[in-house]
Amino acid sequence: MRDSDPSVFFEVFNEIGIIEQLSRAILEARLPDGLIAPHFGVLNHLTRVSDGRTPMEMARAFQVPKTTMTHTLKGLEQHGLVKTRPNPDDGRSKRVWLTDKGRDVRAETIAGLGPDFAKLAEEFDVNQLVEIRPVLTALREYLDAARD
Amino acid sequence: MRDSDPSVFFEVFNEIGIIEQLSRAILEARLPDGLIAPHFGVLNHLTRVSDGRTPMEMARAFQVPKTTMTHTLKGLEQHGLVKTRPNPDDGRSKRVWLTDKGRDVRAETIAGLGPDFAKLAEEFDVNQLVEIRPVLTALREYLDAARD
DNA sequence: CTCCATTGGTGCGATTTCGAACTACACAGG
DNA sequence: CCTGTGTAGTTCGAAATCGCACCAATGGAG
Numbered sequence: 001m002r003d004s005d006p007s008v009f010f011e012v013f014n015e016i017g018i019i020e021q022l023s024r025a026i027l028e029a030r031l032p033d034g035l036i037a038p039h040f041g042v043l044n045h046l047t048r049v050s051d052g053r054t055p056m057e058m059a060r061a062f063q064v065p066k067t068t069m070t071h072t073l074k075g076l077e078q079h080g081l082v083k084t085r086p087n088p089d090d091g092r093s094k095r096v097w098l099t100d101k102g103r104d105v106r107a108e109t110i111a112g113l114g115p116d117f118a119k120l121a122e123e124f125d126v127n128q129l130v131e132i133r134p135v136l137t138a139l140r141e142y143l144d145a146a147r148d
Numbered sequence: 149m150r151d152s153d154p155s156v157f158f159e160v161f162n163e164i165g166i167i168e169q170l171s172r173a174i175l176e177a178r179l180p181d182g183l184i185a186p187h188f189g190v191l192n193h194l195t196r197v198s199d200g201r202t203p204m205e206m207a208r209a210f211q212v213p214k215t216t217m218t219h220t221l222k223g224l225e226q227h228g229l230v231k232t233r234p235n236p237d238d239g240r241s242k243r244v245w246l247t248d249k250g251r252d253v254r255a256e257t258i259a260g261l262g263p264d265f266a267k268l269a270e271e272f273d274v275n276q277l278v279e280i281r282p283v284l285t286a287l288r289e290y291l292d293a294a295r296d
Numbered sequence: 297c298t299c300c301a302t303t304g305g306t307g308c309g310a311t312t313t314c315g316a317a318c319t320a321c322a323c324a325g326g
Numbered sequence: 327c328c329t330g331t332g333t334a335g336t337t338c339g340a341a342a343t344c345g346c347a348c349c350a351a352t353g354g355a356g
Binding site: 009011015016021120129131135137 | 156157158159160161163164165166167168169170171172173174175210211212265267268269271272274276277278279280281283284285286287288290291292294295
Binding site: 056090 | 333334335336337338
């Protein structure tokens with residue numbers, strides 16, 4: 001099998017697809033009832049990048065249609081985890097802010113994942129993940145830039 | 149940041165989630181109207197592993213609930229890409245077979261992806277993917293085995 | 297053979313995803 | 327100032343995902 005064999009892409013994307021499903025299941029097992037992975041993704045994004053992002057900024061960040069982001073934010077708002085204010089700089093858009101409860105839910109979820117990650121770190125060679133992370137980042141950035 | 153920092157998992161799973169979305173979009177752009185990634189996944193599985201699998205075998209292989217597999221197979225059958233027969237070894241279950249059209253659609257889709265992969269191979273260092281593939285496989289196998 | 301717990305598959309309803317169409321606002325050119 | 331083009335967000339409807347409840351067949355224990 002030569003390096004240029006296209007089946008390498010196939011196999012890598014296939015493994016990535018399965019890992020995505022399995023890791024999502026691990027996360028969702030730790031989330032409060034009624035919340036799923038995309039909700040947590042938004043809470044996490046607002047914490048890491050910072051509050052006050054617009055829905056469209058986040059839709060682009062997550063590569064989802066804007067209608068999907070509308071729906072995800074509606075769910076978060078109903079649970080009292082985020083609140084939205086009009087964007088003073090642009091009358092068409094909103095800005096999304098975390099509530100204290102939203103911050104708490106994120107923190108508790110991450111704390112809940114601690115044992116899962118600890119077990120993983122014991123039984124799987126973490127150094128291998130450290131090594132592949134830059135490649136994954138480069139691949140993600142390339143695919144992101146290449147999408148028309 | 150030490151190797152045991154749990155945030156490595158977080159970041160790796162995050163990149164994997166985004167790559168999964170982007171690669172799925174590439175695949176679905178090449179699929180005939182009305183077919184999405186899970187449909188192709190089944191066609192591909194039946195080709196690689198071989199015909200005559202049962203729905204439950206495939207639900208386990210793809211880590212999806214059996215109701216989802218029922219729905220996916222219904223779509224494939226409506227498009228004439230698979231046909232099901234009763235399982236002579238077990239009256240509760242079915243066996244799923246590819247039709248000629250199903251084989252054709254899979255082959256044409258893979259052919260359609262050729263240019264995408266060729267472009268990717270030109271602009272992204274494929275050797276890096278060859279190198280990370282075993283780690284991804286090991287991670288997938290570990291997570292699969294660890295799921296209770 | 298008769299239970300009966302287990303397994304494969306489907307029907308149904310709730311939620312999610314997402315494209316198409318629409319409204320409201322922004323901004324640049326005449 | 328208008329007017330046209332583009333962007334942010336929502337609504338709506340179709341399809342997908344998935345848990346729950348159900349039915350039919352299996353296969354072991356007694």
